[in-house]
Amino acid sequence: MQHDFSDAAAFSKAFDDPARDAWQRPAEVIQLMRIEPGSVVADLGAGTGYFVSWLSRAVGERGKVLALDVEPEMIKFLGQRAQQQRLGNVVPRLVPYDDPRLEPGSVSRILIVNTWHHIDERASYAAKLAPALGPGGEVWIVDFTLDSDVGPPARFRLAPEQVVAELQGGGLHAEVVSAEQLPKQYIVRAVRR
């Protein structure tokens, strides 16, 4: 499902609404991910950068956050935001729809929040994520439950079991980490087989 995300400032009003923190619980998500200081992580579909500052803090000065998005306006927006916030370890990068363009073995975590359902040919896409993971690397997908009161229209939502199957189809080993930790979303984690 390709959606027009070009009006980054307008999307920021929703994505970066402080009220989101109450249900998105970014600190809990980051804690679950067990990110090592000094590591390289990717935020795929980084959008306006809601999670970027959290990831930046988690990896610290010696680490790096690759903030990936298909929308040039989002890349511009989050790049400016990272500069304003003096987040020197953030690398905004425009990527094509069908490829994260990550070097083999280059990242320890790939976070994908409210974005997996926008990707087409998801099993093939997962097969491109797998080789990018270094030793101990993990993909983390956070997306809206089928009955959440926020999120995309119902027809675009994916059950967590479907996300697991898509990741497995791409050669990863995946499991639902939690269906209850977040009130409106599930969390799926995948590792290389």
Ligand SMILES: C[S@@+](CC[C@H](N)C(=O)[O-])C[C@H]1O[C@@H](n2cnc3c(N)ncnc32)[C@H](O)[C@@H]1O
């Ligand atoms: C709903 S927003 C989520 C933004 C951010 N992750 C958040 O939680 O606030 C989805 C973002 O994914 C991007 N996107 C959509 N398809 C993508 C793809 N195939 N690869 C990378 N980014 C994609 C969109 O441009 C948009 O910025």
